[in-house]
Each structure stands twice: as structure tokens, then as C-alpha cells.
Amino acid sequence: MSPQQGEKFGSWLARQLRRAGMNQAELADELEMTRAAVSAWINDRAEPRPETQRRIAAILGTDSASIYNRTDVAPDLPLQWHHRSAYKDGGREYGNAAAFAFNADLSALAREATQNSLDERYDERKPVRVRYTLEELTGEHLDQFLAALHWDELREHYDEAALLEQKVSRSLKAALRDLDENKSLILLRVDDYNAAGLTGDEYGDGRYTAVVRRQLDSRKESGAKAGGSYGLGKVTLWATSRFNLVLINSTLSESYEGRTERRVVGRVDLPWRKVGNEAYAGPAWFGQADTEPNRQQVSRSWWADEQTVRDLHLDRLSDEPGTSFLIVGAHDASGTAESLKDMHEKLVIALAEGFWAAMVGGNDGGPLLEASVVAMRNGRVVVDEKRVDPHTSHPALSRAFKAYLDRDTVEELTTSTQVARADVTLVVPPRKSDKRKQGGGHHRAVLLVTPAGEDDDPVNQVVYMRGNRMTVMSKRPRELPLGATRFHAVLLAGYATEQTGADVELAEEFLRASEPPEHNDWKHTEELTSVYARGALSRLREFRVEIDKAVRQLVGRRTTVRGEGPAALRELLKLDVFGPAGSRSRRNVPLVEITRGDLDDTGAWNVWVDLKLPESDSTWRLTPIAKFDVRSGGRPVVAWKEIVPRDNCREEDGNLVIEAGVRLASFSGITDPSSHPVHGNLAGLIIDIQKSRGGAL
Amino acid sequence: MRPFLSYPRIPDTVELEIVSVSVDGRDLPYSQISRTEKTVALHQTGRGDWDLATLHLKAVLPDQEIADGPWSDVVCLAVLSENSTNVRSTARLAKGRDGTWQGKIELVRGRHLRRAVLSLAVVGEVNGVPGRAIGKSEAPWYLDLKESTPRRQREIKIVEADFREASEEWLRGFKDSAWVVATVEDPEIPIVYLNTSGVEGLVEVLNGTSGSAAEKVLRDTTTSQIAQDAWIAMFHTAVSNLDQDDDGTPIMPTGWQEPVLKMMLPDVLPGRQLTDALREINECRTSGAGWAELQTNIQFAAGKRSQIAKKLTGAVRTVDREERSEP
Known part of the structure; x- marks a missing residue:
């Protein structure tokens, strides 16, 4: 050997x-x-x-x-689609149940696919790089791609499947019609580099079969740190395709059949259908006919040559291990992103939202992940490759995380850019299987808090993370004191603390067991009650309480000192500096605005003034008074040489008369420079509007 | 209105932030600095006297617009002042490597009384004239020397005391009153004194948060009544000593008087610009003509602030309900 x-x-x-x-x-x-x-x-x-x-x-x-x-001799076997025959028991599936578990929009795809890449990081010293490429194909480019894909072989299956009266069929029908009418197709390729790749046997257990052949097989080689645990994530790839069609090209980290590069296979998920006289069950695979005696008709992955992967738009940028998934007919199922540009933007936002923490690197260790998105049309870039930058999308949280990685945190905040750290203990209960109930342990989770910027939104939330910096949820701490510093906070538990040890592993497992399929909460789950001893839920509750308490300590202020008088009375005696009172009153008074103003050669102000008036039943009789502004004390009045009514008003004895019902009037005026206490150049001019003496308001 | 100038100013607002504060060399906890409230509470309970607070500042200016505009030799100044002590000091900020303007300014405790105001002034040369004010921060920061919680909004002080033996001797003369409102005792803030010995048990009821329906009615109506007294007294005090422009137009005062007037004037003289309303009131008060008639309006405005109608409606309903439920 x-x-x-x-x-x-x-x-x-x-x-x-x-x-x-x-x-x-x-x-x-x-x-x-x-x-x-x-x-x-x-x-x-x-x-x-x-x-x-x-x-x-x-x-x-x-x-x-x-x-x-032990490299296989690459036989030039023809590529084919192999469709699974219908079940002999007459069972029919009109769709993939796992696919319905998701809102299959691009955000979900970005989240699930990237989480899978992150979980499969190969070289722990380097980040996983994911790259999303949107490409629209039309004309010749489209024809070439469809030919490479053996579209003709598939088309009759699509046509039959689209005729059924099923949910899946209706969307297939629309997809086929769009392709026929618009002659354009959007591909979305999801590449990862420095990931394990789809290793393992064609049919036996392994990463390859978990993705290509099986449903709900959650196989995470990196085990404990992994984010997912339900094996649902990959379904989003197929769900994003309007044709439920995904092609795969993987560079393996461990050779299979003596090879590592360009392991290619395609898979389509269709509902039960009849083509000709044959009934078919659902999935079909694109590959070479297997040569194993008992699998003669089955299509298996093949080791493709460079030209073929290029024709299938599956070529990879380097020979680093990892996988490329090509989603054929990609769309955003939520319907919010239709153009390439919108889809590009949505992916960038989703990647930043889901993985900002994994993309933050410290002085010692780089980030876990790098991500970028690019959009092309027929081989030409239309939206430049955009590297997702956590410091732009989540500046405060990224700063907090970096400070933690660089051990640059403080115990008490004294400036707006500092990051305070507090440790919060999570008590992991023993498992039921632990005989003497001595298992479990104490895990020190890390809470990071940093003050929020003035315009930041949302604020006052704690982002809960575990594993390889996977966001589980964002929650507002309870009982925040009024007027507490606005803040951003992150709670790191389990492996997200970047620590190692038995307690880390215990906490990680415990928290993962408490997550529902969406991985968006820590709460009661069946696994939690079946695996852990009584009191597991209380431990989680206590953990939350401890976290909230720690937040309050870091951002809160002392509660109101006693002896400030009865609360009911204080409430009625507040001096409202910015309150609504001011703005409300403003709506019912005339407003003045100088729209234009110049100093002429004589030093006089020439101004054009707009008056905005509230509704009124009576005639307005107003006196405009010009003054020079000063910092404190009385403001000197300057005299008018001339007031000229412009719109919707007339002049009477130096007053402006405006008819009832008029809402906008304007006049111009020239000041008398001899009344200026200083040269007009040296002061600001303001105009007061007063109710003229003797007139009715 | 914003004064109109003969030269262009920076159109965008300028942002000023107090990043951190050290008091006699020790950092102030950040919880005493509030960016939202733009207020710093300098008083630290349990800490003795201090002499000097150093404020570390950061400002963001629209640098691109300044570069493209007609301004040159732009200088960014922090201005620290307090009206009541007539103190004003400035410090220059320097442009840092990250594009923000940074610097520090010192607050000498002995030169301030209660609340210092920090704003930002951008000065530059425009059209050949140097040293023009071309921009400033929108809302100033407040540096409160007496508070330990950074709150922009001030509350009227409420003091519970036994008037018979109060340390403020003048209070003893009011030993039979349930409460008094003092608007000039402390020039900084009006004080409502509640007499713990005036009406037996009243202050306890006012301080309670639960209790019987009758207790709640008593609490609601009494607090409303005290508040109305306070608002009327504050309004009168606020309009009684106004500075004036050349033409006799009164100037909006600063301090607690400003919010009081801004909150009440729209109800006292509806439909008027604040300055115009203030002018009318000042005229009435000084000439006496119409002053008596104005009292009704002041009563109304104070009643509205004290939620008299609402509290009394609630009280009537409660009494009604109580009576019905009786056998």
C-alpha cells in the first residue's frame, strides 16, 4: 500500500x-x-x-x-441526468418538506450557506473565504450554459412537473415561462475557500452524501463549534433556485479516488411526475453513469476537466479546498430584490448582519471569515466585488469584539469609545446520563458593552453569540433604568469566548440543545428536557437575569435618590426643555424666514422675507421689526427705509396687512444704514413680527 | 429665528461630543456622561471637593464642504460659559489623523455655579474678513455641577420639611400651610416646600403609590393643586424681571424661566410668536392695562400643566363609583 x-x-x-x-x-x-x-x-x-x-x-x-x-483513470463517460424512479409503494412527494421550513430569501441563503462554510473551516490559522457571484446570462452565453447542463434532457421533466396542480408546480411554471420569454437566467455561485470541501464516499457517510444525497443529515466534521444542528441549512441552496437546481464543484481537503480537484455533480429536486410511461420520485442527479455493478443507471459525481467546469460556470479561483454551489435560476423568494444590483445589496447586508463578528480580526488572530459579493452579466462585472466590512456595517459591535480579542477592555466605562467587559456565569446542569449527577459545570461567559453613537439604531440590545461567533438572538435587557447610557452589547458564550476547556464545551452543547431549529433563542426545547437534569430551564433563566444585571451595572445609574418629593407631584412639575410643548405651539404662530439678503453699496440690508401664517378668520396686521443680533443683552433695533409688499399682502403705515385665510405672504425691505449701530457687515440680522398696535390679531 | 448674516456659513450642523471627563485627574464614570441628553453630571456622591475637570472633546465637521466652500483658515473652538457667573473660556481643537477634531477644555470649579454650557464655534476667514463665526453646534452640552445623574431636563425641587422647626427661618411663618412655593430662594431652581406638620398625614398620602381609592383621589387632586400654585408662581416670577431690547421688546430669559415661559406662553396668549407674546405680557404688566384680564389666561395655562381637569374627572368618577357600590 x-x-x-x-x-x-x-x-x-x-x-x-x-x-x-x-x-x-x-x-x-x-x-x-x-x-x-x-x-x-x-x-x-x-x-x-x-x-x-x-x-x-x-x-x-x-x-x-x-x-x-490510486488516481482513477478518467474515463470519458458521457454525462447524464439520472432521475429516481417512483416508489414502488405508490408514495408521492410533491416537494421537499425541508425546503418549506425556511423563508427562502437571499438573506436566509447567505446565513445558512455561510454558516455551513464557517463550520467547515479547514486551516484554522486562516479565515474561510466565501464569495457570492451573481451572474445573468443571455443570448449565446445562456445557450452555451444550457447545452453544457444537458438542459434538453431535463426540460421534459420540468414540463411535466409544472403541469401538476401543486405549489411547487406553479412556481416552476412561472420560472419556465420567464426563461422562454426573457431568454435570460440568473446564476448565483456560492464559493468557499479554505473549507473542507465535499469529501467522502459517493454513497457512504461523509460530507458529500450529507449535502448531495441526503436530507436533514446534519454532518458537521468540526463538531462542537458548529452552528447548525438540524441539517436544514443546505436546503436554502435549492430553495433559492427557481428550478430547484444546483450544480456543485468541490476541491477536497482529503482525496477521494486519489483525486481532490473538480469533483462535480448536479442535483435537481422535482415533485413526483410522469414522463412518457415512467413515473419518477423526485430528485435527479447530473453526472457520469456509475460503473459499479449494482448501480449501473445512477449518476455519480465525476472528476471534471477544466473546460467542463468553465462551461458549467463552476470554475474556481484557486486550488484551495472548498466548494462552489451554482444555483441555477437564482431569485429572492421574498420578492424584495429583483435586479442584480438589489440582490447584490441584499447579500452584502445579510452577510454583514449574520457574520460581522466572524469577520472581525484582532491583532493576534485574524478573522474567521472573509466574504465578498460580485455581480456580472455575461462575464462582465456590473457591480464591483464588494468585500463585506464589519467595521462599516457594525462599527460599535465590531469595535467591542476587536477590543475583546486584543484584550483591550476596561472594567468601567469612562469614554464613549471604550469597551467594558464583565464575566457572567452560566451554570450548566448535569446530563441525565451522568450517574451521580456530578456532571455539568460553571462557564464564564463574557459580556461586552460599549456606548452607542447618537444616531445608532437599534441600540440597548444584547447580541447573544456562541460557537464560531454565530448570532443567536438580540434582546433588550429587562429593567434598564431610564436615562441609562445608550449602548451596544455582545454576550459571548461557549466557543465564541475564544477560550478552551471542559466548561466551554459543556456550555456550548447545553446552549445548542436549547435552540429551536431557527437557532434564534435559548429556551425550552425537547432536547433540553430529555438530555439535561431537572432545572435546566431555570439555569437558562438565571443566566439571562445575570446578564441583564451585568448590563445594568455597566451602563446604569444609581436609581433615584430618595427625598426628591412625591413622584406624582414631580411628574407635574417637569421643566420640559425639548418637549413637544415648544413645537406644538409653533404651529399656530406666524413664522418668518429671510430667504435672501444682501448689503448694498450704502451699507443697507436688502432682504426678502417669507411669512408663513396659521389658519385665521381675521385679517393679519403685523409689524416687521429688524434688529441686529447680539450674544447677550438688548438687541439694537434698526429702522426700515422702505418696506415693499410682494405677495399676498399690502402695506399700511409701515404695517403689513394680510387677508384672512392667506397662509404664505412675502415682502422685501431695505434698512436705514444711518440707524445701524455697527456696519451691517459685522452683525447678523433678525426680523421679529409683532402684532401691530391697535390692530386685531 | 436664526440671524441672517452677510456672509455664507457652513450649511451642515457641526457635531460636538464630550468623549470623556477627568475630575482632578480621575476619570469620571461614563454613566455620568450622556450623549443623548448632551449632559455631564459632575457631582459624585461620596467624593469630596474637586477643583478642575478636564473635558476631552471630539467634533465632526463637514470637511469636504468646508474645503469646497469660500472659507479659509478654519479654526474649531470649544466655548465653555455660564451665564450666571459670566464666565467664558475657549480652547482650540486640532484635526486628528482620523479626520475628527479633537482637544480638551478645562472647567475650573471655582468659576462656575451650577450649570456650564459647552458649545462649538467654527471660525474662519470669509471674503477677506478673518475671524468670522461660520458654524456652531446645534444644541450645547450642559455640565451640571450639582447633579450626579446627567439629565438635561430639570425638575423643580421639592423639599419636605416640618415648617415649625425648619432651618429656613422664614418657613416657620407658614407653619399652618400645607405647602408653599418659593421661586426666589434659590436663583437656580424654584422650590416647593411640603409641610410635614401642616396637615397630619397628607405628605404620607402624597408619597404613597398605592392605597385606597379615596387616598388616590386625595393624592391626585392635591398634587394637581400644588402644581397649579407652583406654575402660577413661576410664571409671575419669570415675567417679572425681563431684560429688554432697545425698542422695549423683552428678551427670553435663560435658566428655569425659559422653559416655564416656553411651556406656558402658547396657552396664555395663543397664536403669537413667543417674543411677541412676551412683549404683550410685559406691556400689560408694566402698564397695568389688561394685566388683571391676563390672570384668567395664566390660571388656565397653569391648570393645563397641572392636569387639573383630568385629575378632577378621575376623582369624580371614583367618588361616583364608590357611592354606587354602597349598599
């Missing part, structure tokens, strides 16, 4: 023979050796000598390096 591979020569050779369509006798003949010798190799009783291996390689059309590495 060669040092790097797990595969024995025998099983490798057997597979190559099947692929090449040869039997053992034929190989023996070619090699001019006995069939028994070949049989001995296949059954791993012996291995051929290097010289013979070279000849075998030549016969199979490969080289000895491939034998050494």
Missing part, C-alpha cells in the same frame, strides 16, 4: 477495469499473464511488480504515478 492512500491496489484496479469496460481475463490476455495472477491482485493477495504496473498503466491509458496515487 502506498504511504498516502488508504486504498488498496486491488480495489483500485477493479474499479478501473469496470470503468474501462474490461474484465480480468481481457487484462490478463493483454499482459500475457494468467487470469489467476490478475485475480490475486484484485483480491489483494499480491501486488504486481513495478514493471507490470507500468504496463497496466499503459493498457488503462494512464501513468504509473496515477497507480501510485
